Amino acid sequence: MMQTIAQINNVTHRYKGAAENSLDGVSLTIKKGETLLLCGASGSGKTSVIRLLNGLIPHYYQGDMTGEVTVNGLEIAKTQLYELAGIVGTVFQNPRSQFFSVDTDGEIVFGPENIGLAPDEIKARKDNISRQMKLDKLLCRSLFELSGGEKQRIACASVAALLPEIILLDEPSSNLDMEAINILHDIICDWKRQGKTIIISEHRLWYLKDIADRDIYMDKGRIVSEWSAEDFAEISEEETRQLGLRPTSINEHYLALLSDNCNAHESRINISDGILFKDFYFSYHRKPYILRRKRFSAADGEDLSLCIPELTIPKGKVTAVIGSNGTGKSTFLRCICGLEKDCTGVIISGGSEYRKRQRIGFSYMVMQDVNHQLFTDSVEKEVLLSMKDKDEKRCLEILDTLGLLRYKDTHPMALSGGQKQRVAIASAIAAGAELLLFDEPTSGLDYAHMKKVGELLRQLADSGSTVLVSTHDPEFIEQCCDLTLRIKNGRAVSLTF
Known part of the structure; x- marks a missing residue:
């Protein structure tokens, strides 16, 4: 019989200031x-539940x-967090x-250094983890x-x-591309x-279907259902939708499309009404300048992090x-909306040109790490802040559509x-x-x-807005995207309808 390593007994929890319980009588x-x-x-x-287990x-x-x-x-309630460091690791x-x-190197060895391991052991662990997780290109950065x-x-490496x-x-796969998900x-x-005990909170289910021994379904702070791996594999796509879960399998076409080895070529379909991006050049490795700032150009070649001389995206x-x-x-998205101040580039739309500061008013970006753009003390105020003309009725309609109305305060x-x-x-x-612009929305x-x-x-596009969305999500692309723009090494290599 397998030994019990963790036990949650009838836990109810409510975060300070929250109106509802986060957990309601959970036992596991x-x-x-x-x-x-x-x-x-x-x-x-x-x-x-993850936070219960790591203290x-x-x-x-x-x-x-x-x-x-x-x-x-x-x-856990009587154990200090530092005492759990060598027992529980969290990503x-x-x-x-x-x-x-x-x-990167310092982050990987931070944990072993802080528990007092010998230098040789620390180096050995870093080398082993880097090799296992194929991190060669990420070291010394x-x-x-x-x-x-x-x-x-x-x-993941620092925890391992x-x-x-x-x-x-x-949610370990939330920001990963297909290759990285396969590595994960x-x-x-x-x-x-190795015999590790692994607990994964995840929405993407397809890459875990051959890994998980048990699947726990939660709703409103409670454990509602539990399946063995065999039983969970038998659940139909319709049943997963009814439960509000993502499917356990993905259309192979979209998985292939997101592969870095995809051979899709640029479409030759004529774009009669589009937004033109011209001379978008940028580098994270700017060389010092003496008298005046050097403008980037295509001549900077491999030094450029972004090199898009000309690109047209269809409107709507x-x-x-x-x-x-x-x-x-x-x-690319950060350069469009003006977050990268040194980026050259002009947006041409409807006969008007938008340079640097003008690009800020022309576009709006939702960042990958949304914590950087949440400023107010309530959800309602946050949405009202972005409106040129405050419209509380419209604000509440948007929140209701996104299932956020009950969190407005x-x-x-x-x-x-x-x-x-x-x-x-x-x-x-x-x-x-x-x-x-949406970065991994x-x-x-x-x-x-x-x-x-x-x-x-889709509604935004149908009403006339143009939407650019950076994504690794095959289900999302299948559902709502009209075409794909492939970026490789900072270059626009294909535009496919």
Whole structure:
């Protein structure tokens, strides 16, 4: 019989300032060496279970709690967080929240250094983890230069370097491209072979169907259903939709489309009414200048992080910007909306030219890390802030459409990752810009809200807005995108209808 390594007994929890319980009478027994999948809608309680097991509830997140949690024989409420460091490792949904270093190598060895390992052992662990997780191209780099998916891979490596018995993963695939998801799949399989106990909170189910031993479905802070791997594999696509879950299998065409080895060629369809992006050049490695700032141009060649001499996108369409992690998708969007001040480039639309500052008013961007653009103390105020003319009725309609109306008076930072994402999307809709930019808008979203976001983007395009959306999400592309723009090494290599 498998040994019990973690036990949650009748836990009810409510975050400080929240109107509803995050967990309601949750009981769960976890066996040593078991791989457990937590699934359910955003805000259903999955992340709160993760926080129970790593001690962040009750030691970091304040609130009211009843019940008991034990991990590896330790009662969590009476155990300091540092005592759990070598037992439980966590990869958070937003990897930035767990970084302590400024470079990748330092982050990977941070944990082993802090538990006092010998230098030779620290180096051996870094080398082994880097080899297993194929991190050669990410070593000796600044964390600030990495894409969201690359940061997620470093976060996984930093946790693995501690060799914990229990590994907790909160939406680990949310920012990853297809290649990185396959690598993550193999890493989890390797941890499983090593006998690790793995608990995964996840919306994307297709890459885990051959890994999880048990599948736990949560709703409104409760464990509603539980399946063995065999029983879960028998659930139909219709049943998963009814439960608000994403499918357990993906259309092979869209998986292939998102592969970095895809051979799609640029469409020759004539674009009669479009937005022209001209002379978009940018580099993260600017050379010092003495008298005046040097303007980037195509002549800078390989030094450029972004090199798009000319590109036309059709108006009134949803264009998926695809490509591997770190290839320049987010950089392109940031340059369009003016976040990268040194970027050259002109947008031409309807006979008007938009340069630098003018691009800011022409476009509106929802960032990949939405924490950077949440400023107010309530969801309603956040959406009203983006409106040129305050319209409370329209604001409430948008919140209702996105399933956020009941949170209108809630502080945005008290929401789950998926709920924060929807708040940022609500602000983008309310802004009413001609060009709307979305950087991984379905990251961390469940099926129902992914579908709602897709429907909203379609409505925006149908009403005349032009939408550019950076995404790794095959389900989302299939649902709402009209064409795909592939970015590779900062270059626009194909535009496919």
